[in-house]
Amino acid sequence: MVSTALVELREVVKEFPGAGRGKPAQRAVDGVDLRVERGEIFAIIGYSGAGKSTLVRLVNALEPVTSGSVVVDGVDVTTLSERALRELRQGIGMIFQQFNLMESRTVWGNLAFPLTVAGVSKAEQQKRISELLHFVGLADKAHARVTDLSGGQKQRVGIARALATNPRLLLADEATSALDPDTTRDVLDLLAKVNRELGITILLITHEMDAVRRIAHRVAVMESGKVVESGPVLDVFTAPEHPVTRRFVSTVVDDLPPEDVVAALRETHDGRFVRLAFRDRSVRQSEAFAAFLRHDVSFELVYGGIEEVQGNSFGNLTLALTGTDAAIDAALADLDGVVPWTEVAR
């Protein structure tokens, strides 16, 4: 079967020589298999040092792999010559956490650079740069000095520069990590627009779960050089399996109340604490609440909320239930098979 993936990593390993003679090599990427499909936004999330920034540099071969294969658009980049790699890289855009713009050039000059590298004529450059500046909303900044721009504007220039040569793939290495929350949102919206309107596949490296929730279609979670969990973003958000994934999800979703929160709630609330996880859109919250009423159990919402991921909403509601133990057990028995529930404390 012909692979449809734009990027396919197979058993990829990247080691860096140890610091000093006789020191063991550092394995930054440890046997990663990954497929990025055409047209999607694929996020790789992990803490610092998880190997995600190294991984993304293997895709455009800024770093050579130690073993394994990296196939981009049907070509194994690990076998390419330096000259062939240069041509490949002209078809892959890249943006960076620190923007990496040339301060010795104006905005215009920065955008002209990749076009000159690609051999585009001056007249064509003129046209293309105007298009790019309009696309990223910086038409009035063409001749501004890079050092006069705000962080968000710099990243917009970075994005425009990465798009200059009409790449099929955009690598975003912590592109929003140096930006404030509002600017982060603007830049993520711009990346979503790049994906939606230009059909460019994006490989998004981040440590911010909110960025994943906002624009990614699929996500892989990395820890210690390995992918520990991956799947569609909604699945990962609603049913995180690996502890690292749970920690990331808990940064944006109030899943189960942490122990200190439970202790604080105990001061003001009696009864048993039960978390209901609404995942399936066909299950109405009213069904669950009706079960409590039927058994004469009173309930109060003490923790959690409704979250939204790509148009799908799901809820994690922790309730304080008061009533006889038998009544509560009977009500919970009614919920079995309807809403997954977890007893948090009693």
Place this chain on the structure above:
Amino acid sequence: MSALASDTRLWDLQPEFWAAAGETVVMASIALVLGGLLGLGLGLGLYLTRKGGLYANRPVFWILNVVVNCFRPIPFVIFIAALQPLARDVVGTGIGIKAATFGITVAAIFGISRIAEQNLVTVSPGVIEAARAMGASRARITLTVLVPEALGPLVLGFTFAFVAIVDMTAIAGVVAGGGLGSFAQRFGFRQFDYLLMWAAILVLVAMVMVIQVAGNLLARRILRR
């Protein structure tokens, strides 16, 4: 004070004084331009071949590093004399302004190479990486990204090096190279003509100041682009 002024030969030696000033200008300018260019080249060699550099090459870096380290500490008054045989081969004479300029230029190359290397190191590695990610060749990155990005600090570095070059021109007398420094020594210091000596010093200070101001202005313009 009046005795000092009346004893001076400064007024009689005016033609020689200005000729010596001209020699200093010639020696210093040639050394600054040639030493600057070749020193930048050597500095680029050091920067590019070092570990993690675009042309990382351990043996080449090692050789360049050792050569620079060996030649830089040699006191110039000895260096210029030791360079005489080479000067005869390259500029055709071991004495005079040509030989002196040759010696100053060679010393300037080694000195400026380190200054250039230090300034190149300040260029963000991320900018170099971005240029690589866009598919630019190493030569293109070196000439159209690396050097332009470092140009402001480089100009300041060259300005700084100019003071050292003027310093070296004062030693040109060792190989009969002339210049204001040796003029001040021969007609001022040795003949107790302090007014003449201070006049020469004043002109040297003025030269350095002019270059310093020009260098600062140029660097500011480049950095403000």
